[in-house]
Amino acid sequence: MNIAEKIPTKEALIESAAELFVEKGYAAVSTREIADRAGVNLGSIQYHFGSKANLFVETVTSMMRRRHELKNYFVQCQDISRKEDAAFELCVFVRSLLFDLCNPEGLDVCRLMHREIHGAPAQDPEMFEALVSSVVNDFISPRDSRLRSLVNILVPDADPFKVNIYIQAIIGQCSFYVTHRPFIERLRDVSVNSREYLEEVADTLLDFTMRGLGLEQALVSQAIAKSKEVKR
Amino acid sequence: MNIAEKIPTKEALIESAAELFVEKGYAAVSTREIADRAGVNLGSIQYHFGSKANLFVETVTSMMRRRHELKNYFVQCQDISRKEDAAFELCVFVRSLLFDLCNPEGLDVCRLMHREIHGAPAQDPEMFEALVSSVVNDFISPRDSRLRSLVNILVPDADPFKVNIYIQAIIGQCSFYVTHRPFIERLRDVSVNSREYLEEVADTLLDFTMRGLGLEQALVSQAIAKSKEVKR
């Protein structure tokens, strides 16, 4: 006998809003649609959120917080000073980021953000502000710090500007598979969701990246091999 | 005395549609807005294009064709076989791609596409089909071929799958500056439009990329230096 517990209206709204905004984009979704899918009344949106724009911002920040706790992005938090450890941690980081971004149930948030963020400053400066700080604070910034500390160990004499570009190169290579997914699938006839494809991408990407940072091949190969054994 | 030639209605519509779709995204723009900005009657949209969706597709493909003729992406078309030449051409290619993508008047097309393409398959499969083939055929595919031929010369023994990933890494690093522009500017407090910033990005990116491909540092440095002298 299942006791079907009713999901609170506010949560139900955020949930259905998340699905619909990801699927269609902000402007293309109506509040009626959201309320219907949530199985609640249209008026509750005004009651709980005040406006469609507020519902959107609350939905996005909730998605952002729920899914992104840097979990699995590294194996150990202790101080790392040896290059071998840093190289290994970098591999774990890149693998996690790539899989996290491409995970179908995982990070639609990114796709959603990318879509909305470009038009937002002109249309709704307040929403833009809220979105940008949510992404930067809750997602990008912690990953940026983590990558910076690893790169600084691996390339101790690199100047700070170059380190920034290296970090952006690493993130850019990974997020390419989210932002360009429809084009990659058409051009290469592959499924970006497929685990096998992503594993191979990660291996090659890591090799490319670590050589790009100027690391010797032995260190690179060893770190990659070791990182494949980490359970995710 | 200027003779103010009237722009044909159809062209005027495509032009104002391009501006507005880039700025706000498909769903957030109304046909009235487009007609008003073009200084023509609302009815002409139905007359010339039949529907808003058709206007959108025609607008995008027109943008795509007009701006992207692989111009400046390479210096010479002749057969290249020496590694030095290929390395040099790769540098020119990456610089051009980066500047082309970030050019404010240049490639809003990319931003526009990225925004619309993710929701399109669910909402309007026909439009999705038209958009994807336009981008892949007119933009991605030629650049993919060009990069492949260069990478094949630079890394003659690489297996084809890895070459694909290398190509995607290069494009991903460049397009990161379009897709993540608002976040980069917030996080780093820089202007992605600034020429100086992009020049430095290009230098570092090229160094990183060519080392990632396994090229020796002397070849890399020489190719980068030479490519800086190419006028754009």
Next chain:
DNA sequence: GTCTATAAGCAGATAGAC
């Protein structure tokens, strides 16, 4: 080919009963 006028419907938001 371009105009005006208008149709038919949906948008977000509100008021007030319960």
Next chain:
DNA sequence: GTCTATCTGCTTATAGAC
């Protein structure tokens, strides 16, 4: 807090005069 009913304005698309 949740419901129904409704307001106001804007949406795309059409019909028909010129």
